[in-house]
Amino acid sequence: MxxxxxxxxxxxxxxxxxxxxxxxxxxxxxxxxxxxxxxxxxxxxxxxxxxxxxxxxxxxxxxxxxxxxxxxxxxxxxxxxxxxxxxxxxxxxxxxxxxxxxxxxxxxxxxxxxxxxxxxxxxxxxxxxxxxxxxxxxxxxxxxxxxxxxxxxxxxxxxxxxxxxxxxxxxxxxxRQPVGQGAELLLENNRMDEVLGFIQQQLQNPPSLPEIAAKINVGPRQFHRLIKQATGQTYTEYLHNVRIQKCCELLNRTNSKISEIAELAGYQDMKYFHSLFKRITGMSPQQFRKQSVKQ
Known part of the structure; x- marks a missing residue:
C-alpha cells in the first residue's frame, strides 16, 4: 500500500x-x-x-x-x-x-x-x-x-x-570546500569538538588562549591562526559572541534578572556587559527581551 x-x-x-x-x-x-x-x-x-x-x-x-x-x-x-x-x-x-x-x-x-x-x-x-x-x-x-x-x-x-x-x-x-592541513588535523582528531564543549562549560570563568590551546596540544599562535581561519574572529571575539548568544537565549526563555543572566555568562561589570551586548546585538538587553516577548 x-x-x-x-x-x-x-x-x-x-x-x-x-x-x-x-x-x-x-x-x-x-x-x-x-x-x-x-x-x-x-x-x-x-x-x-x-x-x-x-x-x-x-x-x-x-x-x-x-x-x-x-x-x-x-x-x-x-x-x-x-x-x-x-x-x-x-x-x-x-x-x-x-x-x-x-x-x-x-x-x-x-x-x-x-x-x-x-x-x-x-x-x-x-x-x-x-x-x-x-x-x-x-x-x-x-x-x-x-x-x-x-x-x-x-x-x-x-x-x-x-x-x-x-x-x-x-x-x-x-x-563545503576542502579544509587546510592544520584544521583538517583538528577535525580528524575531534579535538576542536572538545574545545567547544569545554568553552561552553566554562562561560563563567573562561580559559585563556594559552590554556585552551594547551587543551588540544597546540601552541597559542597556531590555535589563534586556526580559530581565526575557521571563524573569521579572534578567540576573544568568538568567546564574547558565544557568551552574548547564551545571554540572548536566557533572555528569550527565562524571567531571570539581567544582572543574573550576565553573571551566568561570566560578566561582573554591568556597564561593560551592557556596552558589549549592544555592540554585538544592536540593542540593549531590555530591548532584546521586549522584542522577544512580542514575537
Whole structure:
C-alpha cells in the first residue's frame, strides 16, 4: 500500500516586502505546519532544542547547531521531538528568491573577483539540499544578528541585511570546500569538538588562549591562526559572541534578572556587559527581551 503525503506549497509573495525578496524569522516548530515546498531558497538554523527534519524522503534528527540549505522545490518540514511545551524546537529561517544570487553578484561586480562571484553562482546552481554542523558558534551569532536587523527599522537596514546574507553564504560555501592541513588535523582528531564543549562549560570563568590551546596540544599562535581561519574572529571575539548568544537565549526563555543572566555568562561589570551586548546585538538587553516577548 502506498502512503500519500500531503505536501503544501509556499510562495515568496507571502513573506517578502515589495522590492526586497528577503525574509527572516525565528520560529517555534510544532506539529501543525504541513510538509511543504516553496519557490524560494531557504537557509534554516536550529537554535534550540531537538527534533526531526522531514526532507524529501529522509527523516533527520536535528539539534542546536544544525544548518540546512534548502533549494527551490524541496519539500520539508520540522517537527519537535516531543509535543510538550517545555521541549521546544526553535529555528531561524532566512528566505530569499534565487535571483538574489545574481543581483548581489551583479551589484558588486566591479568590486568582486571571478572567484568571489563563483561563491554566489555556485550556490545558486545548487539543486540538492545539504546539511552542515556548526563548529565554532559563528552561524548562531550571525543568524541572531540577521533576525534582529530584520526586525528593526534602522537606517540602511536592507544594506546591512544583505551584508549578513553574504557572510552566511560565504560560510556555507567555505564549509563545503576542502579544509587546510592544520584544521583538517583538528577535525580528524575531534579535538576542536572538545574545545567547544569545554568553552561552553566554562562561560563563567573562561580559559585563556594559552590554556585552551594547551587543551588540544597546540601552541597559542597556531590555535589563534586556526580559530581565526575557521571563524573569521579572534578567540576573544568568538568567546564574547558565544557568551552574548547564551545571554540572548536566557533572555528569550527565562524571567531571570539581567544582572543574573550576565553573571551566568561570566560578566561582573554591568556597564561593560551592557556596552558589549549592544555592540554585538544592536540593542540593549531590555530591548532584546521586549522584542522577544512580542514575537
Amino acid at each position: 502506498t502512503i500519500r503525503r500531503t505536501i503544501g506549497s509556499m510562495h515568496g509573495q507571502m513573506f517578502f516586502e515589495p522590492g526586497f525578496p528577503l525574509y527572516v524569522n525565528r520560529a517555534s516548530e510544532s506539529f501543525e505546519l504541513l510538509e511543504h515546498s516553496h519557490d524560494f531558497v531557504e537557509i534554516t538554523y536550529v537554535s534550540e532544542g531537538k527534533g526531526f527534519h522531514y526532507i524529501r524522503d529522509e527523516i533527520i534528527a536535528v539539534q542546536k547547531g544544525d544548518l540546512f540549505f534548502i533549494p527551490v522545490g524541496t519539500s520539508h518540514v520540522f517537527r519537535p521531538a516531543h509535543a510538550a511545551a517545555k521541549d521546544k524546537l526553535i529555528v531561524y529561517n532566512c528566505l530569499f528568491h534565487e535571483q538574489l544570487f545574481e543581483q548581489m553578484a551583479g551589484n558588486y561586480s566591479e568590486l568582486l573577483t571571478s572567484a568571489d562571484r563563483d561563491v554566489l553562482l555556485t550556490l545558486q546552481k545548487e539543486t540538492t539540499w545539504f546539511q552542515q554542523k556548526e563548529q565554532f558558534g559563528e552561524i548562531g551569532v550571525l543568524m541572531s544578528r540577521l533576525h534582529i536587523e530584520f526586525s528593526q527599522a534602522k537606517a540602511a537596514r536592507r544594506f546591512m541585511l544583505l551584508s549578513y546574507v553574504i557572510q552566511l553564504l560565504v560560510l556555507l560555501y567555505r564549509s
